[in-house]
Amino acid sequence: MNDWHSWAAIAVFVGAYALIISEKIHRVAAALGGAALMLAIGATDDKSAFYSEHSGVDWNVIFLLLGMMMIVGVLKKTGMFEYLAIWSVKRARAKPFRVMVMLVVITALASALLDNVTTVLLVAPVTLLVCERLALPAAPFLIAEVLASNIGGAATLVGDPPNIIIASRAGLTFNDFLVHMAPLSAILILVLIALCRFLFRSSFQYDEKRAAEVMALEEREAIRDPRLLVQGLIVLALVVAGFVLHPVLHYEPSVVALLGAGLLVAISTAETGDVLREVEWPTLAFFAGLFIMIGGLIETGVIGEISTTLADTIGDNEMGGSMLLLGASAALSGIVDNIPYVATMAPITSDLVASMGGGGDHVMWWALAIGADLGGNATAIGASANVVVLGIAERSRQPISFWQFTKYGLVVTVVTVGLAALYVWLRYFALA
Known part of the structure; x- marks a missing residue:
C-alpha cells in the first residue's frame, strides 16, 4: 500500500462513507x-x-434486484399485499407485537428459501400496509424484518449471496449449510424476537378502534385482479423453484429473476412502463456506486492488504483464527457490503483451511459465513437487503435514517455475533 492510489482510494471511500452517515x-x-x-x-x-x-x-x-422489483411491481396491482396485510393482522389479533413477531418469522423463513433481498422486496409492501391500517410507525417493523432477513438468510446456501460465494469456493452443498448454519439461525431468530420486544417497546401502541376496523375487514375483497394474481403467483413459484434448483440448473439467481420478470410482463396485461416505474432505480444506482468504490479498494490492494494481514495473524491457530475471522468479518461486513468482502476473503480462507489440513466443511468457512452474514446487520449499508428496505421506506415517504437503522442494528449484531462465537466454540471445539 505504498502507492499513492491506495491512500487516495481510502480517502475517497472514507469521505463518501462519512457523507452517507452524516446524510x-x-x-x-x-x-x-x-x-x-x-x-x-x-x-x-x-x-x-x-x-x-x-x-x-x-x-x-443488480439484475436480481431489477427482476424481482418488476415482479413485485406486477403483484402490487393485484391487491395481494393488501390481502396479506389484512390476513396477518387478523391472525395476530391486531396486537402490534404479535404482528411484528409474525412478520419477523415469515421473513426469516422466506429468506432461507429465497435470497434475503427478494424476501424484503415482497414483505416490505405488506408491512407498510399493516402499519398504515393500525396507525403504527413503519420504521421499527421494517428494521426488524431486515434484521430477520439477514439472520434467516444465513441458514441456507441460497439465503444470502455471500453463502453462494463460500459454497462455490469450498465445495459445500445446500445440505451442508442446513446442518451447520440452520440451527444457529433458528436460535438467533428467537433471540431477535426477544430483543425486538425490548428495542421497539415504545412502538407497540394498541389502537382499539383501528384494530376493530381491521378485524372487520374481509381480506378476499382486497384482490382486485384474480387472473393477474394467479399469473403472478405461478411465475413467482417458478422463480423460487429456479433459486432452489440452482445447483441442478446452474442458472444464476439474476438470470432466473429476469426470466421470471420477462415472462410475467409478456403474459400479463400489465403495462411495461407502469412496471418499470415500480423499480427502485435510486437503490440500483446506489449499489452500482458502492461496488465501484469497493472495487477501487480492491484494485489498489487495500482490501487484499487487510485480508493478508488477517491471514498472517491467524497462522495455524485454529480456534483463535476462527474467532478472529468471525469477529473481523462481522466488523468489516458492517462497513463494506458483505458480497465483495467475502469474494476477497474466500481464496485467503481456502489457503488457511488447506494449511490446517481441513476439508470443505472446516470451521474457518463457517466462521467466515457467520461473520459476514450477521455483520451485515450492523449498519444501514452492511447488506443488500438493508439498502433495499431503506429505498422502499424513502419512496413510501417514511424514510429511515442511517443512524436510526444502525443504532438498532449494532445492538442486534453485537448480541448475535457474541452468541455465534459461543456456538462455534461449543460445536467445533468444546464438544467436538
Missing part, C-alpha cells in the same frame, strides 16, 4: 460521487469497474 447529501449522490472520484484518480478504470467479476459492479446483484 448531508443523499446516499445515492455520495456513492456515485465516490465512484466517479475512484475512476478519476485511477484507483480503478472502466474495464475493472464495469467488466471485472472480481472488482467491478456485481451485475448479478
Whole structure:
C-alpha cells in the first residue's frame, strides 16, 4: 500500500462513507460521487469497474434486484399485499407485537428459501400496509424484518449471496449449510424476537378502534385482479423453484429473476412502463456506486492488504483464527457490503483451511459465513437487503435514517455475533 492510489482510494471511500452517515447529501449522490472520484484518480478504470467479476459492479446483484422489483411491481396491482396485510393482522389479533413477531418469522423463513433481498422486496409492501391500517410507525417493523432477513438468510446456501460465494469456493452443498448454519439461525431468530420486544417497546401502541376496523375487514375483497394474481403467483413459484434448483440448473439467481420478470410482463396485461416505474432505480444506482468504490479498494490492494494481514495473524491457530475471522468479518461486513468482502476473503480462507489440513466443511468457512452474514446487520449499508428496505421506506415517504437503522442494528449484531462465537466454540471445539 505504498502507492499513492491506495491512500487516495481510502480517502475517497472514507469521505463518501462519512457523507452517507452524516446524510448531508443523499446516499445515492455520495456513492456515485465516490465512484466517479475512484475512476478519476485511477484507483480503478472502466474495464475493472464495469467488466471485472472480481472488482467491478456485481451485475448479478443488480439484475436480481431489477427482476424481482418488476415482479413485485406486477403483484402490487393485484391487491395481494393488501390481502396479506389484512390476513396477518387478523391472525395476530391486531396486537402490534404479535404482528411484528409474525412478520419477523415469515421473513426469516422466506429468506432461507429465497435470497434475503427478494424476501424484503415482497414483505416490505405488506408491512407498510399493516402499519398504515393500525396507525403504527413503519420504521421499527421494517428494521426488524431486515434484521430477520439477514439472520434467516444465513441458514441456507441460497439465503444470502455471500453463502453462494463460500459454497462455490469450498465445495459445500445446500445440505451442508442446513446442518451447520440452520440451527444457529433458528436460535438467533428467537433471540431477535426477544430483543425486538425490548428495542421497539415504545412502538407497540394498541389502537382499539383501528384494530376493530381491521378485524372487520374481509381480506378476499382486497384482490382486485384474480387472473393477474394467479399469473403472478405461478411465475413467482417458478422463480423460487429456479433459486432452489440452482445447483441442478446452474442458472444464476439474476438470470432466473429476469426470466421470471420477462415472462410475467409478456403474459400479463400489465403495462411495461407502469412496471418499470415500480423499480427502485435510486437503490440500483446506489449499489452500482458502492461496488465501484469497493472495487477501487480492491484494485489498489487495500482490501487484499487487510485480508493478508488477517491471514498472517491467524497462522495455524485454529480456534483463535476462527474467532478472529468471525469477529473481523462481522466488523468489516458492517462497513463494506458483505458480497465483495467475502469474494476477497474466500481464496485467503481456502489457503488457511488447506494449511490446517481441513476439508470443505472446516470451521474457518463457517466462521467466515457467520461473520459476514450477521455483520451485515450492523449498519444501514452492511447488506443488500438493508439498502433495499431503506429505498422502499424513502419512496413510501417514511424514510429511515442511517443512524436510526444502525443504532438498532449494532445492538442486534453485537448480541448475535457474541452468541455465534459461543456456538462455534461449543460445536467445533468444546464438544467436538
